[in-house]
Amino acid sequence: MTNPTFDLIVVGAGGGPDECDISAYLLKPSDASWEDGIIGLEAGSGPGALSRILRADPQLFRSEEEGPATTYTARQIYSFVTCFLVTHAHLDHISSLVLSAGSLGGGRKRICATSAVLKDIETAFSNRLWPNLASWDKDDSPQKYLYTSLQADSTNYNPLLPQISVRPMTISHGCNNQGEYDSTAFFLKHNKTGSEFLFFGDVESDVVSSSRRGGEVAERVVGGLGKVWKVCAPKIPLVLSAIFIECSWAQDRPDALLFGHLKPEHLVNELKVLAEEVTALRRSRASSGARAVQQPARKKRRKINGVHDIRGADPHHYTPLAPFPPSSSTSPPPLAGVRIFITHCKEDFKRHLGANREIILSQVKALVEAAGLGVEVHAVKQGERIGNVLTH
């Protein structure tokens, strides 16, 4: 039996140029109400988009406990936001954060991001592009956002809400004329259950990064996606079963015009890297598991009433993956039980809105099936509530 762990509302799912539907998600733990605090995960679209969504679905934020009569306005919902968690400072991820600064109601709100991303956001609140409505001073006006720097690439989880914490990792989002441009991937953890999901900001594949930097195409980029997959693999599928990742362009987009984004071929190649990590881990667990089964038996002979835990003393170092022989014909596919949520599909105004998302989704599905990875694939849509799929 599984229980929902997180509730997530899609305020905006696209990657532009449609400014009404750009990266913005509202997140809370399933075991708390919206009033108890919300994380704004990215802030491209905002209260304006949410107002339109609520006109079409006034009970989007209903809770089973409170019954179907629960309705909120967009202004109420944004007043419950206690922090915004931002992957990078491109406008399609922060435009509503800037435009609605000082107008959201509720208590003071934090902007949580790596120091490099906060430095970029500060340029928007420079009293030039927009008034200075954010500061580092804890005692400043509640109208002003409070910058909160997150250390990237450490093993620490930073508290966002009492029940949710985040581990940020730096990823590549291509380059500009000043050099490499970074974005962030977030491991979001429900503290009580230990359940996590992985959320990527805009990201480039390691193969494209590598070839852009003049390296061997097959070489894994240091600090690229490969390091995220290494952290992710031991958690799959019981600790972590949902990955939100962008796929901005359809397959016919040339690599030279990806501008730091993914297309289906590169996304599925990255998932294959993750699958290899998972398979290698299960292989080593299967062999060490066989040794561990013998070891307690030997110890038992020495210590009649001894209790031996093959998981080790620290439960945090135990990831409950069932080891299985990798070459067995009965082995499940490496990523069975994992759901991929595609985000950030770019709109093409020559087609109807959403057409690109459908094309990208069908292309990713076909490639995933051909690779036998065993993942489910879904393309997120504005106005969706995703909760029943983030389970523990």
Ligand SMILES: [Zn+2]
């Ligand atoms: Zn973007």
Ligand SMILES: [Zn+2]
């Ligand atoms: Zn971007």
